[in-house]
Amino acid sequence: MNARAKLDLAPLLADEPTGLEAGVSSDDHHSLRLWLRLLACSTDIETEIRQRLRVRFGMTLARFDYLAQLHRHPEGLRMNVLSRNLMVTGGNVTGLTDELEKAGFVAREAQPEDRRSFVIALTPKGRKAFERMATVHESWVIELLGGMPDQSKQQLYELLGQMRGVLAARGTTAETDPAAKKAAKKVSKK
Amino acid sequence: MNARAKLDLAPLLADEPTGLEAGVSSDDHHSLRLWLRLLACSTDIETEIRQRLRVRFGMTLARFDYLAQLHRHPEGLRMNVLSRNLMVTGGNVTGLTDELEKAGFVAREAQPEDRRSFVIALTPKGRKAFERMATVHESWVIELLGGMPDQSKQQLYELLGQMRGVLAARGTTAETDPAAKKAAKKVSKK
Protein backbone atom coordinates (compact mmCIF):
# COMPACT_ATOMS: atom_id res chain seq x y z
CA MET A 1 0.00 0.00 0.00
CA ASN A 2 0.89 3.51 0.08
CA ALA A 3 1.62 5.47 3.09
CA ARG A 4 -1.55 7.27 3.69
CA ALA A 5 -2.81 8.84 6.81
CA LYS A 6 -6.30 7.82 6.17
CA LEU A 7 -9.34 9.16 7.71
CA ASP A 8 -8.21 11.83 10.00
CA LEU A 9 -11.64 12.78 11.15
CA ALA A 10 -10.64 14.73 14.17
CA PRO A 11 -12.51 17.81 13.00
CA LEU A 12 -15.72 16.25 14.06
CA LEU A 13 -14.32 15.42 17.40
CA ALA A 14 -11.66 17.16 19.41
CA ASP A 15 -8.30 18.51 18.48
CA GLU A 16 -4.92 17.42 19.71
CA PRO A 17 -3.10 15.75 16.89
CA THR A 18 -0.41 13.14 17.38
CA GLY A 19 0.46 11.91 13.96
CA LEU A 20 -1.99 10.05 11.87
CA GLU A 21 -4.63 9.49 14.32
CA ALA A 22 -5.70 12.90 15.31
CA GLY A 23 -6.94 14.50 18.44
CA VAL A 24 -9.89 12.31 18.97
CA SER A 25 -10.78 12.65 22.57
CA SER A 26 -14.45 13.32 22.85
CA ASP A 27 -16.31 10.90 25.04
CA ASP A 28 -18.58 9.71 22.32
CA HIS A 29 -17.27 8.41 19.00
CA HIS A 30 -15.74 5.30 20.53
CA SER A 31 -16.02 3.28 17.37
CA LEU A 32 -14.60 5.98 15.18
CA ARG A 33 -11.67 6.56 17.51
CA LEU A 34 -10.96 2.88 17.61
CA TRP A 35 -11.04 2.61 13.86
CA LEU A 36 -8.76 5.58 13.36
CA ARG A 37 -6.23 4.20 15.77
CA LEU A 38 -6.39 0.75 14.27
CA LEU A 39 -5.82 2.20 10.86
CA ALA A 40 -2.94 4.31 12.08
CA CYS A 41 -1.15 1.28 13.52
CA SER A 42 -1.76 -0.79 10.47
CA THR A 43 -0.61 1.91 8.09
CA ASP A 44 2.52 2.62 10.07
CA ILE A 45 3.62 -0.98 10.01
CA GLU A 46 2.62 -1.58 6.45
CA THR A 47 4.47 1.46 5.19
CA GLU A 48 7.60 0.38 6.95
CA ILE A 49 7.41 -3.19 5.73
CA ARG A 50 6.65 -2.11 2.20
CA GLN A 51 9.58 0.23 2.19
CA ARG A 52 11.97 -2.35 3.50
CA LEU A 53 10.84 -4.99 1.03
CA ARG A 54 11.47 -2.58 -1.76
CA VAL A 55 14.84 -1.38 -0.56
CA ARG A 56 16.17 -4.69 0.59
CA PHE A 57 14.77 -7.07 -1.96
CA GLY A 58 13.41 -4.94 -4.77
CA MET A 59 10.11 -6.65 -4.03
CA THR A 60 6.68 -5.12 -3.88
CA LEU A 61 4.20 -6.11 -1.24
CA ALA A 62 1.79 -7.35 -3.87
CA ARG A 63 4.29 -9.81 -5.25
CA PHE A 64 5.41 -10.86 -1.82
CA ASP A 65 1.81 -11.65 -0.90
CA TYR A 66 1.41 -13.59 -4.07
CA LEU A 67 4.49 -15.67 -3.36
CA ALA A 68 3.33 -16.24 0.20
CA GLN A 69 0.10 -17.72 -1.06
CA LEU A 70 1.93 -20.08 -3.35
CA HIS A 71 4.36 -21.05 -0.67
CA ARG A 72 1.48 -22.29 1.44
CA HIS A 73 0.40 -24.43 -1.47
CA PRO A 74 3.44 -26.14 -2.93
CA GLU A 75 1.18 -28.11 -5.23
CA GLY A 76 0.26 -24.87 -6.91
CA LEU A 77 -2.93 -22.87 -7.26
CA ARG A 78 -5.15 -21.93 -10.11
CA MET A 79 -5.29 -18.30 -10.97
CA ASN A 80 -8.88 -17.82 -9.98
CA VAL A 81 -8.07 -19.23 -6.56
CA LEU A 82 -5.20 -16.81 -6.24
CA SER A 83 -7.52 -14.02 -7.23
CA ARG A 84 -9.96 -15.00 -4.51
CA ASN A 85 -7.34 -15.57 -1.83
CA LEU A 86 -5.48 -12.38 -2.53
CA MET A 87 -8.72 -10.49 -2.93
CA VAL A 88 -7.70 -8.85 -6.15
CA THR A 89 -9.20 -8.99 -9.59
CA GLY A 90 -8.32 -11.53 -12.20
CA GLY A 91 -6.67 -8.96 -14.38
CA ASN A 92 -4.33 -8.11 -11.60
CA VAL A 93 -3.42 -11.74 -11.05
CA THR A 94 -2.64 -12.05 -14.73
CA GLY A 95 -0.30 -9.09 -14.48
CA LEU A 96 1.45 -10.24 -11.33
CA THR A 97 1.81 -13.71 -12.74
CA ASP A 98 3.39 -12.35 -15.89
CA GLU A 99 5.94 -10.41 -13.89
CA LEU A 100 6.81 -13.19 -11.48
CA GLU A 101 7.00 -15.68 -14.28
CA LYS A 102 9.39 -13.44 -16.13
CA ALA A 103 11.47 -13.19 -12.98
CA GLY A 104 11.57 -16.98 -12.83
CA PHE A 105 9.82 -17.20 -9.47
CA VAL A 106 6.67 -18.96 -10.62
CA ALA A 107 5.58 -21.10 -13.54
CA ARG A 108 2.27 -21.52 -15.30
CA GLU A 109 1.43 -25.13 -15.90
CA ALA A 110 -1.25 -25.98 -18.42
CA GLN A 111 -3.97 -28.32 -17.23
CA PRO A 112 -4.84 -31.06 -19.71
CA GLU A 113 -8.13 -31.81 -17.96
CA ASP A 114 -9.27 -28.21 -18.16
CA ARG A 115 -7.60 -26.29 -20.84
CA ARG A 116 -9.03 -22.99 -19.69
CA SER A 117 -6.98 -22.96 -16.56
CA PHE A 118 -3.41 -22.88 -15.37
CA VAL A 119 -1.87 -24.01 -12.18
CA ILE A 120 0.73 -21.61 -10.88
CA ALA A 121 3.47 -22.94 -8.66
CA LEU A 122 6.68 -21.63 -7.24
CA THR A 123 9.83 -22.64 -9.03
CA PRO A 124 12.69 -23.85 -6.82
CA LYS A 125 14.25 -20.46 -7.34
CA GLY A 126 11.06 -18.74 -6.31
CA ARG A 127 10.69 -20.89 -3.26
CA LYS A 128 14.20 -20.21 -2.07
CA ALA A 129 13.89 -16.51 -2.72
CA PHE A 130 10.61 -16.31 -0.86
CA GLU A 131 11.85 -18.25 2.13
CA ARG A 132 14.82 -16.01 2.44
CA MET A 133 12.64 -12.93 2.25
CA ALA A 134 10.04 -14.30 4.62
CA THR A 135 12.60 -14.94 7.29
CA VAL A 136 13.88 -11.42 7.11
CA HIS A 137 10.33 -10.15 6.92
CA GLU A 138 9.42 -11.81 10.18
CA SER A 139 12.47 -10.38 11.85
CA TRP A 140 11.27 -6.94 10.81
CA VAL A 141 7.89 -7.48 12.32
CA ILE A 142 9.48 -8.76 15.50
CA GLU A 143 11.69 -5.72 15.55
CA LEU A 144 8.76 -3.37 15.05
CA LEU A 145 6.51 -4.97 17.64
CA GLY A 146 9.22 -6.24 19.91
CA GLY A 147 8.78 -3.35 22.27
CA MET A 148 5.34 -4.54 23.29
CA PRO A 149 4.99 -6.80 26.31
CA ASP A 150 4.02 -10.33 25.42
CA GLN A 151 0.89 -10.07 27.48
CA SER A 152 -0.26 -7.00 25.58
CA LYS A 153 0.37 -8.73 22.30
CA GLN A 154 -1.61 -11.71 23.43
CA GLN A 155 -4.53 -9.57 24.57
CA LEU A 156 -4.46 -7.55 21.44
CA TYR A 157 -4.45 -10.67 19.35
CA GLU A 158 -7.52 -11.96 21.11
CA LEU A 159 -9.41 -8.72 20.89
CA LEU A 160 -8.67 -8.42 17.22
CA GLY A 161 -9.96 -11.93 16.81
CA GLN A 162 -13.14 -10.79 18.42
CA MET A 163 -13.31 -7.89 16.03
CA ARG A 164 -12.83 -10.16 13.07
CA GLY A 165 -15.67 -12.22 14.34
CA VAL A 166 -17.93 -9.21 14.53
CA LEU A 167 -16.95 -8.07 11.07
CA ALA A 168 -17.42 -11.52 9.60
CA ALA A 169 -20.79 -11.93 11.24
CA ARG A 170 -21.94 -8.76 9.60
CA GLY A 171 -20.59 -9.91 6.27
CA THR A 172 -22.56 -13.11 6.20
CA THR A 173 -25.85 -11.42 6.95
CA ALA A 174 -25.26 -8.56 4.61
CA GLU A 175 -27.48 -9.89 1.88
CA THR A 176 -29.97 -7.13 2.45
CA ASP A 177 -27.51 -4.28 2.23
CA PRO A 178 -27.05 -3.23 -1.38
CA ALA A 179 -23.67 -1.69 -0.77
CA ALA A 180 -22.42 -4.77 1.01
CA LYS A 181 -23.79 -6.97 -1.69
CA LYS A 182 -21.90 -5.00 -4.23
CA ALA A 183 -18.74 -5.13 -2.17
CA ALA A 184 -19.11 -8.86 -1.79
CA LYS A 185 -19.62 -9.23 -5.48
CA LYS A 186 -16.63 -7.15 -6.20
CA VAL A 187 -14.42 -9.28 -4.05
CA SER A 188 -15.56 -12.62 -5.23
CA LYS A 189 -15.98 -11.62 -8.80
CA LYS A 190 -13.83 -12.53 -11.74
CA MET B 1 -6.90 0.82 -1.60
CA ASN B 2 -7.65 -2.40 -3.04
CA ALA B 3 -8.89 -5.30 -1.16
CA ARG B 4 -5.83 -7.32 -0.78
CA ALA B 5 -5.19 -10.18 1.50
CA LYS B 6 -1.77 -9.07 2.35
CA LEU B 7 0.92 -11.08 3.83
CA ASP B 8 -0.47 -14.46 4.22
CA LEU B 9 2.62 -15.94 5.70
CA ALA B 10 1.10 -19.01 7.12
CA PRO B 11 3.49 -21.27 5.21
CA LEU B 12 6.12 -20.47 7.71
CA LEU B 13 3.81 -21.28 10.52
CA ALA B 14 0.91 -23.64 10.62
CA ASP B 15 -1.96 -24.27 8.30
CA GLU B 16 -5.63 -23.74 8.92
CA PRO B 17 -6.82 -20.81 6.88
CA THR B 18 -9.75 -18.63 7.86
CA GLY B 19 -9.89 -15.84 5.37
CA LEU B 20 -7.15 -13.34 5.09
CA GLU B 21 -5.30 -14.16 8.12
CA ALA B 22 -4.21 -17.69 7.66
CA GLY B 23 -3.68 -20.62 9.90
CA VAL B 24 -1.09 -19.11 12.08
CA SER B 25 -1.03 -21.17 15.19
CA SER B 26 2.50 -22.04 16.07
CA ASP B 27 3.53 -21.04 19.55
CA ASP B 28 6.29 -18.81 18.42
CA HIS B 29 5.71 -16.07 15.85
CA HIS B 30 3.58 -14.00 18.21
CA SER B 31 4.48 -10.74 16.59
CA LEU B 32 3.86 -11.98 13.11
CA ARG B 33 0.49 -13.44 14.02
CA LEU B 34 -0.50 -10.23 15.67
CA TRP B 35 0.50 -8.20 12.66
CA LEU B 36 -1.35 -10.44 10.25
CA ARG B 37 -4.50 -10.24 12.28
CA LEU B 38 -4.23 -6.50 12.70
CA LEU B 39 -3.82 -6.12 8.99
CA ALA B 40 -6.77 -8.37 8.30
CA CYS B 41 -9.06 -6.28 10.50
CA SER B 42 -7.84 -3.06 9.07
CA THR B 43 -8.18 -4.23 5.49
CA ASP B 44 -11.67 -5.56 6.07
CA ILE B 45 -12.93 -2.29 7.43
CA GLU B 46 -11.07 -0.16 4.96
CA THR B 47 -12.39 -2.10 2.01
CA GLU B 48 -15.92 -1.71 3.22
CA ILE B 49 -15.61 1.99 3.93
CA ARG B 50 -13.89 2.65 0.65
CA GLN B 51 -16.59 0.85 -1.22
CA ARG B 52 -19.38 2.71 0.51
CA LEU B 53 -17.76 6.09 -0.02
CA ARG B 54 -17.52 5.32 -3.67
CA VAL B 55 -21.05 4.03 -4.06
CA ARG B 56 -22.78 6.57 -1.89
CA PHE B 57 -20.80 9.72 -2.57
CA GLY B 58 -18.65 8.99 -5.58
CA MET B 59 -15.75 9.85 -3.33
CA THR B 60 -12.44 8.09 -3.00
CA LEU B 61 -10.88 7.51 0.36
CA ALA B 62 -7.88 9.57 -0.63
CA ARG B 63 -10.00 12.63 -1.33
CA PHE B 64 -12.05 12.10 1.76
CA ASP B 65 -8.89 12.02 3.85
CA TYR B 66 -7.66 15.11 2.16
CA LEU B 67 -10.86 16.97 2.92
CA ALA B 68 -10.74 15.73 6.50
CA GLN B 69 -7.32 17.25 6.94
CA LEU B 70 -8.47 20.57 5.62
CA HIS B 71 -11.58 20.49 7.72
CA ARG B 72 -9.43 20.31 10.81
CA HIS B 73 -7.59 23.37 9.60
CA PRO B 74 -10.09 25.92 8.36
CA GLU B 75 -7.28 28.41 7.90
CA GLY B 76 -5.88 26.20 5.20
CA LEU B 77 -2.70 24.19 4.80
CA ARG B 78 0.24 24.32 2.51
CA MET B 79 0.64 21.46 0.14
CA ASN B 80 3.81 20.15 1.69
CA VAL B 81 2.04 20.00 5.04
CA LEU B 82 -0.78 18.08 3.47
CA SER B 83 1.73 15.73 1.97
CA ARG B 84 3.29 15.10 5.35
CA ASN B 85 0.02 14.77 7.23
CA LEU B 86 -1.54 12.49 4.70
CA MET B 87 1.69 10.58 4.29
CA VAL B 88 1.59 10.66 0.55
CA THR B 89 4.01 12.08 -1.95
CA GLY B 90 3.92 15.61 -3.20
CA GLY B 91 2.98 14.49 -6.67
CA ASN B 92 -0.05 12.83 -5.26
CA VAL B 93 -1.08 15.96 -3.39
CA THR B 94 -0.77 17.92 -6.59
CA GLY B 95 -3.09 15.50 -8.31
CA LEU B 96 -5.64 15.38 -5.54
CA THR B 97 -5.62 19.14 -5.28
CA ASP B 98 -6.23 19.48 -8.99
CA GLU B 99 -9.22 17.19 -8.80
CA LEU B 100 -10.75 18.70 -5.70
CA GLU B 101 -10.16 22.18 -7.00
CA LYS B 102 -11.92 21.29 -10.21
CA ALA B 103 -14.79 19.91 -8.19
CA GLY B 104 -14.99 23.20 -6.35
CA PHE B 105 -14.24 21.68 -2.93
CA VAL B 106 -10.93 23.40 -2.29
CA ALA B 107 -9.07 26.46 -3.50
CA ARG B 108 -5.39 27.21 -3.96
CA GLU B 109 -4.40 30.56 -2.63
CA ALA B 110 -1.10 32.08 -3.71
CA GLN B 111 1.19 33.26 -0.96
CA PRO B 112 2.79 36.64 -1.61
CA GLU B 113 5.43 36.10 1.07
CA ASP B 114 6.59 32.84 -0.47
CA ARG B 115 5.76 32.53 -4.09
CA ARG B 116 6.74 28.89 -4.22
CA SER B 117 3.87 27.79 -2.06
CA PHE B 118 0.11 27.69 -1.98
CA VAL B 119 -2.30 27.48 0.87
CA ILE B 120 -5.16 25.13 0.21
CA ALA B 121 -8.44 25.64 2.02
CA LEU B 122 -11.92 24.23 1.84
CA THR B 123 -14.48 26.27 -0.01
CA PRO B 124 -17.87 26.63 1.71
CA LYS B 125 -19.17 24.06 -0.73
CA GLY B 126 -16.35 21.69 0.16
CA ARG B 127 -16.90 22.16 3.85
CA LYS B 128 -20.58 21.40 3.63
CA ALA B 129 -20.02 18.39 1.43
CA PHE B 130 -17.40 17.01 3.75
CA GLU B 131 -19.47 17.47 6.87
CA ARG B 132 -22.35 15.66 5.32
CA MET B 133 -20.14 12.77 4.28
CA ALA B 134 -18.32 12.59 7.57
CA THR B 135 -21.54 12.15 9.49
CA VAL B 136 -22.58 9.24 7.34
CA HIS B 137 -19.08 7.88 7.49
CA GLU B 138 -19.14 7.71 11.24
CA SER B 139 -22.44 5.92 11.19
CA TRP B 140 -20.87 3.28 8.99
CA VAL B 141 -18.02 2.73 11.38
CA ILE B 142 -20.44 2.49 14.27
CA GLU B 143 -22.42 -0.03 12.32
CA LEU B 144 -19.37 -2.10 11.50
CA LEU B 145 -17.94 -2.13 14.99
CA GLY B 146 -21.23 -1.94 16.82
CA GLY B 147 -21.21 -5.64 17.52
CA MET B 148 -18.23 -5.33 19.82
CA PRO B 149 -18.80 -4.85 23.52
CA ASP B 150 -17.84 -1.39 24.72
CA GLN B 151 -15.35 -2.84 27.10
CA SER B 152 -13.55 -4.68 24.33
CA LYS B 153 -13.43 -1.56 22.24
CA GLN B 154 -12.00 0.36 25.12
CA GLN B 155 -9.34 -2.25 25.81
CA LEU B 156 -8.47 -2.53 22.19
CA TYR B 157 -8.15 1.21 21.91
CA GLU B 158 -5.73 1.30 24.80
CA LEU B 159 -3.62 -1.56 23.54
CA LEU B 160 -3.39 -0.01 20.12
CA GLY B 161 -2.29 3.17 21.80
CA GLN B 162 0.46 1.19 23.41
CA MET B 163 1.41 -0.22 20.05
CA ARG B 164 1.56 3.21 18.51
CA GLY B 165 3.82 4.26 21.31
CA VAL B 166 6.16 1.39 20.59
CA LEU B 167 6.16 2.14 16.89
CA ALA B 168 6.71 5.82 17.41
CA ALA B 169 9.54 5.22 19.83
CA ARG B 170 11.33 3.23 17.20
CA GLY B 171 10.73 5.75 14.47
CA THR B 172 11.57 8.90 16.32
CA THR B 173 13.63 9.78 13.33
CA ALA B 174 10.41 9.66 11.37
CA GLU B 175 10.10 6.46 9.44
CA THR B 176 6.57 7.25 8.53
CA ASP B 177 6.89 10.46 6.62
CA PRO B 178 7.72 10.57 2.95
CA ALA B 179 10.66 12.84 3.46
CA ALA B 180 12.30 10.40 5.80
CA LYS B 181 11.44 7.62 3.46
CA LYS B 182 13.15 9.44 0.68
CA ALA B 183 16.19 10.11 2.76
CA ALA B 184 16.38 6.50 3.77
CA LYS B 185 16.24 5.42 0.22
CA LYS B 186 19.00 7.76 -0.82
CA VAL B 187 21.23 6.19 1.74
CA SER B 188 20.61 2.63 0.79
CA LYS B 189 20.27 3.33 -2.89
CA LYS B 190 18.73 0.60 -4.92
Next chain:
DNA sequence: AATAAATACTTTACTTATGAAGTATTGACC
Protein backbone atom coordinates in the same frame (compact mmCIF):
# COMPACT_ATOMS: atom_id res chain seq x y z
C1' DA C 1 -26.03 -33.11 -30.94
C1' DA C 2 -27.01 -28.07 -30.52
C1' DT C 3 -27.15 -24.44 -27.97
C1' DA C 4 -26.85 -21.72 -23.91
C1' DA C 5 -24.64 -20.59 -19.68
C1' DA C 6 -20.84 -20.51 -16.81
C1' DT C 7 -15.91 -20.45 -16.04
C1' DA C 8 -10.86 -19.21 -16.62
C1' DC C 9 -7.96 -16.33 -18.23
C1' DT C 10 -6.46 -12.11 -21.05
C1' DT C 11 -6.81 -7.56 -22.77
C1' DT C 12 -7.92 -2.76 -22.64
C1' DA C 13 -8.81 1.64 -20.70
C1' DC C 14 -8.66 4.13 -16.69
C1' DT C 15 -7.34 5.43 -11.75
C1' DT C 16 -4.29 6.39 -8.07
C1' DA C 17 -0.23 5.93 -6.07
C1' DT C 18 4.99 6.20 -6.21
C1' DG C 19 9.92 7.93 -7.08
C1' DA C 20 12.71 10.77 -9.58
C1' DA C 21 13.71 14.60 -12.22
C1' DG C 22 12.53 19.42 -13.42
C1' DT C 23 11.36 24.43 -12.43
C1' DA C 24 10.95 28.34 -9.68
C1' DT C 25 11.87 30.60 -5.48
C1' DT C 26 13.95 31.43 -1.12
C1' DG C 27 17.62 31.67 2.17
C1' DA C 28 22.33 31.26 3.87
C1' DC C 29 27.10 32.06 3.48
C1' DC C 30 31.42 33.95 1.76
Next chain:
DNA sequence: GGTCAATACTTCATAAGTAAAGTATTTATT
Protein backbone atom coordinates in the same frame (compact mmCIF):
# COMPACT_ATOMS: atom_id res chain seq x y z
C1' DG D 1 25.99 40.75 -4.12
C1' DG D 2 26.75 36.00 -6.16
C1' DT D 3 26.63 31.33 -5.65
C1' DC D 4 24.81 27.14 -3.78
C1' DA D 5 21.74 24.41 -1.21
C1' DA D 6 17.22 23.76 0.33
C1' DT D 7 12.28 24.13 -0.34
C1' DA D 8 7.65 23.99 -2.80
C1' DC D 9 5.36 22.48 -6.24
C1' DT D 10 4.81 20.09 -10.94
C1' DT D 11 5.70 16.74 -14.38
C1' DC D 12 6.85 12.29 -16.05
C1' DA D 13 7.41 7.38 -16.25
C1' DT D 14 5.96 3.39 -14.08
C1' DA D 15 3.48 0.07 -10.91
C1' DA D 16 -0.55 -1.95 -9.30
C1' DG D 17 -5.15 -1.87 -8.98
C1' DT D 18 -10.19 -1.77 -10.97
C1' DA D 19 -14.08 -2.67 -14.26
C1' DA D 20 -15.60 -4.25 -18.35
C1' DA D 21 -15.26 -6.51 -22.64
C1' DG D 22 -13.12 -10.38 -25.28
C1' DT D 23 -11.64 -15.36 -26.19
C1' DA D 24 -11.51 -20.10 -25.33
C1' DT D 25 -13.26 -23.95 -23.04
C1' DT D 26 -16.28 -26.64 -20.23
C1' DT D 27 -20.79 -27.89 -18.39
C1' DA D 28 -25.70 -28.14 -18.44
C1' DT D 29 -30.16 -28.33 -20.85
C1' DT D 30 -33.22 -29.79 -24.08
